[in-house]
Amino acid sequence: MLKRTFLAATGLALGLTMVTGAFAADPLKIVYIGKNTGNPYFDSITGGFEDACKSLGCEFQFVAPATAEATSQIPFIEAQIQRGVNVIAIAPNSPDALNQVLDSAKAKGILVLTVNGDLVGNEGHRDATILPVDFTKTGPNQVELMGSLIGYKGEIAILSATTEAPDQNTWIAAMNKTLVEDAKYKDMKLVATVYGDDQPEKSTTEMEALLSNFPNLVGVIAPTTVGVAAAAQVVQSRGIADKVHVTGLGLPSEMRDFVKDGTVTAFQLWSPYNEGWLAAHFAVGVIGGTIKNEVGSTFEVPTLGTIKIEEKNAMNTQAELTTFDASNIDNFNF
C-alpha cells in the first residue's frame, strides 16, 4: 500500500515540477475529501468521480480522515493545497470550522466545491455546492411514503441523527409543516422526534424507547441511513413488521435484507454516484471555461440531462427522491 502510494506520489511529482505555468497541458487534479474513511456512502460518490474522470481525463483521488470530528479534515485540506490540486471537493464535517482553511484554498485559485452537504450559513467560503436533490422535497416525499404505508392514519414518530444535524432538521421541519398543512395527512399524528446520533447502539435504544412510550405507534420515519437500519432491526427482531412500519432514507446495500424479508416495505434515497459524476463534470467544465459558475446558468451532463445552477450556486442531481422497494432494489448496488 505504502509503496504504491509512494510510486503514485513520485509520478505525480515528476508531472508537477515540470509545469507551473502550463496548466492546460496538465491533467486536472480533483480531490474529494470525505467525512471519514470506512463510510460506505462515500464509496458510491467516489465511484461517480472515478468514472467521470476516466471519460473526461482528469486525475482523481479520495482522501478522508479516520474520524468525523469537526477539525479532522483541516490537515487534509492544507495538504491538498500544498500538493497543488486544482479542485477540492469536500463533504464538510462542520458548517463553519473549515472557513479559514477553505478561504486559503480559494486564495490559491483552487475551485472549492461542497458535495453531499453544504456550509449552511457560510456559503461564501466555497464556490458551489452539489446536493443530490432539492432538500425541500425530502420532507414531503417522506411523509407521503409513510402515509401510503399506513393508510394515512395513526401515530407516527421520527428517529433522526443528531439534534443539530442541519439537513435532518430542515427535513423534519418540512415534515411537520406538511403534516399540519396538507389535509390529506390530517389523521396522521406525529407524537415524537428522537435522536440516535447516527450510532447503531443509541439509535436502537431510542427506537426501543419509542415503542415502549407509544404503544399505539404505527410508523417510524428515520431520515438517516444509520437510524433507518437500526429501526428496521428492532422491528425485525420483535417481529412486529405488520404493526409498525419503518421507512426513511437508507442505503440499498444496508436495507436489502429488510426489504426482502418484508420488515421494510419501501424506503427512499438518491443516487450518491450521480453526485460524484455531476461534481466532476462541473469542475472540469468550470476550469475549462465551458461552464459559467453563475446562478441561473445551465449546462448539459451526460445521463443527467440539463443541470441548472440554483440560488447560492447549488446544483441538484435529481428532482425527486428515488423510492426503493422489493421490485427494484436489486437494480442498485450501492
Add this chain to the structure above:
Amino acid sequence: MSFLATLFRRREAGIAVMIVLFCLAVGIAKPQFLTLDQMRIILLLTPLIMIGAMGQMMVIVARHVDLSIGSTLGVSAMVSGMLYRFDATWLGFDVPWWTGIPLSIVVGALLGLANGVLIQLFRLPAIIVTLGTLSLYRGLTFIISNAKQIDRQWIPSELKGLSQTSPILGIPWIIFIAFGIAILTYVFLMHTRLGRQVYAIGSNPVAAPLRGINVTQVTLLVFTLSGALAGLAGILYASRWGFVNPSNTGSGFEFQVIAAVVIGGVSINGGVGTVLGTVLGVLLLGCVAAALPLLGIPGTSQAAIYGAVILIALLIDRTVRQQGIASLRRARA
C-alpha cells in the same frame, strides 16, 4: 459484627442497592420502565460489555489495564466479516455460519497475546503498550478491509439469529452466552490455581514470584483471555448489529468496559475485584443507558452522566475502603 453490617460493607450490595433505587426512581416517573419487556431491552444492551468486562476485570485484578480491546474487537469482527464476504464457492463447500466464532476468538487471542508479550517480556507499562496497540489494531482493521464496511447481507442469518432467537423464556442466545462467560470466569478465578494466581500477582507483584508463581505465564494468560473475549464480543457485535464497520465497530468500547469494571468495585490498584461486582456494574450501566431515552433526556447529556457515575463510584469505593480500614483498626484496638 452483625450479618447486615457485613453485607453492607460488601461492595456488591452497594451496587445492587443503587440499581434497585435507580430503577424504582425511573419506574415512578415512567411505569413502563418496570416491565419484563424493558428488562429484555436492558439485558440486550449489556452482553458485549459484559463479555469485554470479564476480560478487563482479570487484567485489572492482575494490576494491568487493556485499552486496546475496542480495536481488538474491531479486527476480530472484521476478519470474520471478510470470511463471510469472501466467495469460497470454488472450495466446493459453503463456509458454515459458525466458523466466525472460533475464528474471531483466535484472532482476538493472538492480538491479546501480542499485548502480553510486549508488556511482560519487554517489561513495558500496559497502559502505554495498549494505548499504542489501540491505534495500531484500529489501523489494521482499515488495512485488512481496505476501509470497506461489511454490509448486512454478508452476515449469515443464523449468526444474526443468536441476538434475536431464544432457547427459552424469550431471552436471546447472546444473553445466555454473556452470563455463561461470567460463570466460567467466576469458576476460573475462584476455583483454579491459575485463577488465584491472578489475584496473587495483582495484590503483590514483588512477592508473587517468591511464592513460586510464574508471573510471565499468568500475565500472558490474562492478556490472551482479554483478547479472546474481545474477539468473542467482536463476532457477537456482527450478530447484534448485523454489520462490521472499520471505524465504528468497537470504538469507545474500552471506555464503557472500564467504566463498568470500576463501578463494579474492581480496584485499579490490582488484587481486588469480583465477577458478581462486575456483572452488577455492567447491569447498572445498562439500566442508565436504557432509562435516558425513556425519560427523554437528550443524548448530549449522556457522556456527562457516565463521567459523573464513574467519579461517584470512585468516591464510594474510597469511603467503603476507609470504613474497612477504620473497622480493622477498631477490631485490633
Add this chain to the structure above:
Amino acid sequence: MSAIETQPAVQDAAPARPRWQVLLVRPETMTFVLLVLGIFAGGLLSPFFLDINYILKSFTLYAEFAIVALVLTMVIIGGEIDLSPAANMALSACIFAWLQQAGVPIPVAVLIGLASGLVMGTINGLMVIGLQLPSIIVTIGTLTLYRGLAQIIAGDKSIRVPEWFIGVDRIMVAGIPLPVVIFIALAIGLGVVLGGTIFGRQIYQIGTNEVAARHAGIRSARIKFGLFLLVGIVASIAGIMTASRLGSVRYDLGLGGELQMVLMAMLGGTYIFGGRGTILGTFLAAWLLVIVSTGMIVANVLPAVQLVVLGSLLIVSIIATNFIYSRTQR
C-alpha cells in the same frame, strides 16, 4: 520496578562517562534521530513536504496539544497523569464561546474561560491529591465529564466567535506563526524551571520516590496540586487558542487529543511511572509527531497506515526508552 527507579545522580562514586557517551544514551537523542529520519522519509514520500512554511503551518494545527503536552510532561515526571486536558480545552472553549455569544464582552468571557480551566484543574487535584484516588481513573472520569458538560452547553451546534477574534495562527512573529512561538517560549521557560531550579528537581524526586521525597521535606502534595492547576489553566488557554484558530467552537474540539499529548511525552522519553523525562524530549517529540503526520497526509497515505505508524512509534519509543534507562543504570 523499584530497582531501576534510583536516580543516576545518586551513584556519584562511579567514574564519569565520556561526554559523547552520555549524550548518545539519552532518550532525547533517539527522538532527535527519529525526527531527522522522519524529515528524510517525508521528503522521499512527497516532493511537496520539504517546505518550511508548510511545516510551520501544519505545526499550528497541533500546537495547542503540544503546549499542553509540555506541562503534562511535568505531571508525568511527578508520578501522576492527566488524561482530561483535551476535554478541558473543549469545555473552556465552549464556556467562552457560549458567554460571548450571550453578549458578555470578550475579555470577560476569556477570563471566565480561563477560570473554568482552573476549576477543572482544581477538581482533578482535589480528587487525586485530596482524596488519594488514582489519577488515571480520576482523569478518565473527568475526561468524560468535562466533554459531556461541553456537549450540554453547546449541544452539537458550533458557536461562531467574532471575526476579529479569529486567526491567532495568522499572526506572524519573525515569520513564525504565533502559536509556534508560544510553544517554543513555553518550552524554554518550563525547560529552565524543570532542569535548572530546585522546584524542578523536587518534581523529579517526587516522581522517583514520593515517600522519600516527603521525608526529605518536599511538600509533594502542594507541588502536585500546583501541577494539576497548571495543566488546567494551560489547557484552557490552548482551548481558547483553538477557538481563535478555527473561528468556531463545538463540543468535539480536540477530541482524542489526550492520546496525542501522551504520545508526545512518551516519544520524548518521559517515563510513564515518573521520575524521568525532559522538556527537550517532549519539544522534539512534538515536532516528530507533526513531521510524521503531515508527511503521511501530504503523501496521501491512507489514514489507516498513519494509525499503525503512530501506534508502532509509541511502542518502539518506550522499548527504546526502557532499554536506554536500564543501560544507564549499570
